[in-house]
Amino acid sequence: MEIYVVKPNDTxxxxxxKFDVSATQLIRDNELExxxxxxxxxxxxxxxxxxFYLVKEGDTIESIAKEHGISQMQLLRNNPFLADSPLYPGExxxxxxxxxxTITTQGYIFPYIDNxxxxxxxxxxxxxxxxxxxxxxxxxxxxxxDDTEVIKIAKxxxxxxxxxxxxxxxxxxxDSETAYGLLLNETYQDTLVxxxxxxxxxxxxxxINIVFNYINLNSLYLYERMILKFRAKLADExxxxxxxxxxxxxxxxxxxxxxxxxxxxxxxxxxxITFLQFIWGTNYGxxxxxxxxxxxxxxxxxxxxxxxxxxxxxxxxxxxxxxQLPYVPGTSYANALSINSSLRLAQDVGATIEFDLVSQSxxxxxxxxxxxxxxxxAVDARSIEALMQLITSDDLCxxxxxxxxxxxxxxxxxxxxQFEIIKLIPNKFDG
Numbered sequence: 001m002e003i004y005v006v007k008p009n010d011t012x013x014x015x016x017x018k019f020d021v022s023a024t025q026l027i028r029d030n031e032l033e034x035x036x037x038x039x040x041x042x043x044x045x046x047x048x049x050x051x052f053y054l055v056k057e058g059d060t061i062e063s064i065a066k067e068h069g070i071s072q073m074q075l076l077r078n079n080p081f082l083a084d085s086p087l088y089p090g091e092x093x094x095x096x097x098x099x100x101x102t103i104t105t106q107g108y109i110f111p112y113i114d115n116x117x118x119x120x121x122x123x124x125x126x127x128x129x130x131x132x133x134x135x136x137x138x139x140x141x142x143x144x145x146d147d148t149e150v151i152k153i154a155k156x157x158x159x160x161x162x163x164x165x166x167x168x169x170x171x172x173x174x175d176s177e178t179a180y181g182l183l184l185n186e187t188y189q190d191t192l193v194x195x196x197x198x199x200x201x202x203x204x205x206x207x208i209n210i211v212f213n214y215i216n217l218n219s220l221y222l223y224e225r226m227i228l229k230f231r232a233k234l235a236d237e238x239x240x241x242x243x244x245x246x247x248x249x250x251x252x253x254x255x256x257x258x259x260x261x262x263x264x265x266x267x268x269x270x271x272x273i274t275f276l277q278f279i280w281g282t283n284y285g286x287x288x289x290x291x292x293x294x295x296x297x298x299x300x301x302x303x304x305x306x307x308x309x310x311x312x313x314x315x316x317x318x319x320x321x322x323x324q325l326p327y328v329p330g331t332s333y334a335n336a337l338s339i340n341s342s343l344r345l346a347q348d349v350g351a352t353i354e355f356d357l358v359s360q361s362x363x364x365x366x367x368x369x370x371x372x373x374x375x376x377x378a379v380d381a382r383s384i385e386a387l388m389q390l391i392t393s394d395d396l397c398x399x400x401x402x403x404x405x406x407x408x409x410x411x412x413x414x415x416x417x418q419f420e421i422i423k424l425i426p427n428k429f430d431g
Contacts, residue, residue, distance in 0.1 A: 001097075001417040003381045005355075006042040019046045025092070028081065031409035039346045041353025041362065043381040045410050047417040049078075051095040055087050061429075068095045072429035073158060077123035077416055080409070084116045103391065103419040104398030106242075106274065106313055108164065109405060111147035117407045118150065122157035124412050126398070126422050127272075129164040129209040129242070133199070136167075136178060139191030141199065144170060151204050158427030162242055163200050166211035172280040179214055183222040186229075193233050200239060206425075207240025207271070211278075215245055217259050224265045231269040244274045244315070244400070247299060256298055264306040273307065274400040275299050276315025283334040287323040289359035289377050291316055293386045300394060313400040316387055318408050320378035324368075338406045342378040353380075360386035381410040388418065398422075 012035040016023040027035045065072040078094040106127040132147050154161040167179040182188050215223050234241050249258045320342035321334040349366040362380045
């Protein structure tokens with residue numbers, strides 16, 4: 001796998017010739033919407049399958065997988081376009097890559113995810129956390145949308161569905177009063193645990209992912225006490241227990257500051273832990289990289305002093321932000337864009353994409369029609385590759401992605417060309 005950074009005057013055909021691959025392959029693999037309007041600084045991922053196959057008349061996904069000694073799931077994972085496209089004679093399929101390692105992946109979704117996107121993504125997921133449940137007063141739980149079909153489809157693809165529970169609203173608005181009310185009242189916690197078990201059994205979930213938004217040195221013991229209650233009940237029923245910690249991270253005088261917390265007691269009670277700063281449609285903070293490898297590495301290294309590396313999933317946000325400059329604290333805000341939308345914006349405004357080496361993040365500046373200056377921070381293939389290198393170097397379990405409502409082709413191209421995705425339950429394709 002190689003990552004090429006587009007230069008001025010490059011075309012998709014000149015890049016294809018440079019790497020001795022077809023332009024059709026580059027366009028399809030990277031899902032380029034505007035292949036004839038490349039942006040300087042844009043990334044193109046070039047992969048070299050270890051084995052490929054040209055479809056013949058009468059072939060099926062099942063017959064091709066059987067002929068080459070691979071699972072149907074692997075064929076779907078390596079050729080995500082098969083989720084919404086029939087086989088065509090003469091079409092080239094990737095059979096296998098020269099993968100050298102395995103990885104666990106988790107994704108966060110809402111239950112109203114587009115069915116096509118869901119089916120393209122699930123072959124590459126070990127777990128999927130479904131954001132649909134909110135803990136409210138006295139341990140009650142409210143839900144928003146029927147998630148029965150999403151749970152069913154996840155299992156069909158061998159992906160373990162997790163019930164995601166938080167005190168936040170669907171729009172990400174925090175509710176510290178409810179959160180601390182639950183943490184301080186054990187009766188409410190018992191009610192919450194019982195309600196959670198009932199929903200998981202009724203819906204067919206295989207575990208739960210609880211979001212911790214306010215954990216710090218002072219509240220740590222409260223979270224430890226509550227998680228023990230969940231562990232005791234869930235273990236008896238065979239359910240998985242995941243937690244997602246939204247760490248409190250600040251920059252003070254340009255220095256990264258966060259609590260050095262001992263998570264060892266929590267680690268003994270849970271199966272997996274993700275550290276993830278949730279990012280929503282509007283950002284009122286200063287214009288900074290959406291993800292920073294520098295920051296992630298600092299959080300991981302701190303966590304590994306009290307956690308086993310194979311318990312840890314690194315949280316990563318798949319989104320872009322567009323800030324108007326100059327930034328005015330308390331007034332300025334950024335609007336969210338999908339990664340593909342930020343690339344289209346760069347095309348429209350004639351921008352050149354630059355790259356910040358510290359955070360491993362792409363960004364670009366542009367002037368809007370009203371003469372206002374803007375800066376856009378995003379994610380590209382280089383960012384994903386830096387994340388994979390962090391996971392590999394620290395021998396971590398894998399990554400959790402917030403959120404997967406929009407399909408990001410380069411994300412899975414970088415991962416699947418290097419790693420085998422761990423699947424822990426059977427799927428409908430391979431029996």
